[in-house]
Amino acid sequence: MTESTKTDENHSLSVEDKLGLLDFDWDENQFITVDHDLCVKCNDKPCLYVCPSKVYQLNDDKIVYNIEGCIELGMCTVVCDKIGNGAITWNYPRGGKGVSFNYG
Numbered sequence: 001m002t003e004s005t006k007t008d009e010n011h012s013l014s015v016e017d018k019l020g021l022l023d024f025d026w027d028e029n030q031f032i033t034v035d036h037d038l039c040v041k042c043n044d045k046p047c048l049y050v051c052p053s054k055v056y057q058l059n060d061d062k063i064v065y066n067i068e069g070c071i072e073l074g075m076c077t078v079v080c081d082k083i084g085n086g087a088i089t090w091n092y093p094r095g096g097k098g099v100s101f102n103y104g
C-alpha cells in the first residue's frame, strides 16, 4: 500500500458523511409522488436499493418516502419504470430549490 493510498483511506468519507455536506433549499411542492395503488403490487421494490439518500423506506410492508433529502439523481423513477410498477412521478424541485452541490 502506498503512502497516498493510506492518506486517502484516512480521509475517506462515508456516503452518509458526504450527504451531510450538501445544502438544501427545501421545496415544499411535492415534486415526487408515488401511486400507492400501483406500488402496493410491486414485488421487487427496487427503489429501496438505488437511492443513496434513502428517500424510500419500507414501513409495515408499505413504501413511505421523504423527499426532503432527495439529491435529484432520478434513479428511483428509472428503476420503478423498468423493474417496478411505474408508480413514481418524478420532477425536479422548482427552479432554485432543492439540493446544492459544493464543488472544490
Ligand code: SF4
Residues within 6 Å of the ligand: 034, 038, 039, 040, 042, 043, 044, 045, 046, 047, 048, 056, 063, 079, 080, 081, 083, 084, 085, 086, 087, 088
Ligand atoms: S419501485 Fe415503484 S412501484 Fe416498486 S415499490 Fe418502489 S415506488 Fe413502488
